[in-house]
Amino acid sequence: MPARVKADLEKIKELERIISENKTKYPIEKIIEDGRKEKVIDIVVKTILSQNTSDKLRDIAFSNIKRNFKDMKDIIKADSKKIEKLIRVCGLPKIKTKRMKTALKEILRRFEDPEKMKEEEEEKLFSFLCSIKGIGPKSASVIMAFAGFDTFPVDTHISRIIRRIGIANGSREKIFQMVSPHIKNKIVAHIFLINHGRNICKAKNPKCEECLFQKICEYRKTHYKKK
Ligand code: SF4
Known part of the structure; x- marks a missing residue:
């Protein structure tokens, strides 16, 4: 995949919309409350x-x-x-x-x-x-x-999902720089995507059929074209 210079902003918008509509899927509020x-x-x-x-x-x-x-x-x-x-x-x-x-x-x-x-x-x-x-x-x-700030830490799960969907690519640091400024509700997106990476978009055998992001995901499209 050629290196992206900019993140795909339309996909970020769509990603956040999907997260916002499904945020009760994971105990996000409780995780934030306990952590803080x-x-x-x-x-x-x-x-x-x-x-x-x-x-x-x-x-x-x-x-x-x-x-x-x-x-x-x-x-x-x-x-x-x-x-x-x-x-x-x-x-x-x-x-x-x-x-x-x-x-x-x-x-x-x-x-x-x-x-x-x-x-x-x-x-x-x-x-x-x-x-x-x-x-x-x-x-x-x-x-x-x-500590109470709204940040979007990019770990291995999040970078994998962001790359697979086709929002941005490159190293974790690069993805953090390209994507983080455009995420509106950063901590919610962070916690949602970590859980999504652990449960659905796993490193091996992602469960694409169960995935909320399948309509916007490049990996999913490519994977199914090959079949
Ligand atoms: S469709 Fe598949 S590869 Fe794409 S984000 Fe979902 S689980 Fe990951």
């Missing part, structure tokens, strides 16, 4: 733990951390080996320990109270988070989404 109840500093730790792993393993690692650290700030000075042991279950323990320590240090250097991040200007906060080693645009927008 958490302290920002917990969200930062959780987001780093969730890199390259499943939600289930991330949650086990996070519970281990919570049981051992009442205040996430204590991670900064804690023994790395101890943390690595606690989070081993979610993979990359050395890297994630380093990333958590760095992120917490940087955040506390800038915000005496990390909850103040919620009041920061959106663009400034995004650039600040992306400037921290180990936090890329996806992690930054996940943190911001649950």
Whole structure:
């Protein structure tokens, strides 16, 4: 497929219309509400733990951390080996320990109270988070989404769906840059599409017959032409 220079705006509109008409399919409001109840500093730790792993393993690692650290700030000075042991279950323990320590240090250097991040200007906060080693645009927008901002983090499920439908192509970062500015209800679209990717538009054998987006999907058209 030739590289797209711009996202297909008509398809984005249609995608959002379909999501909006079917948003009760997944417990989106509850996910947002639960996520936004958490302290920002917990969200930062959780987001780093969730890199390259499943939600289930991330949650086990996070519970281990919570049981051992009442205040996430204590991670900064804690023994790395101890943390690595606690989070081993979610993979990359050395890297994630380093990333958590760095992120917490940087955040506390800038915000005496990390909850103040919620009041920061959106663009400034995004650039600040992306400037921290180990936090890329996806992690930054996940943190911001649950800190109360309307962002559209692009993970592996979302990038796959966006490419298959034919809205945009390229890397996850490229898709984020091309698509995110045009999504009106970003956090809702993010949660809907993640769930859609896990349940319907799977990496292997997508269930196109059950898909709400089949009328606008390039992959579906091509796939059926070949049959
Ligand atoms: S029609 Fe198939 S490939 Fe296209 S978005 Fe739906 S499940 Fe994915």
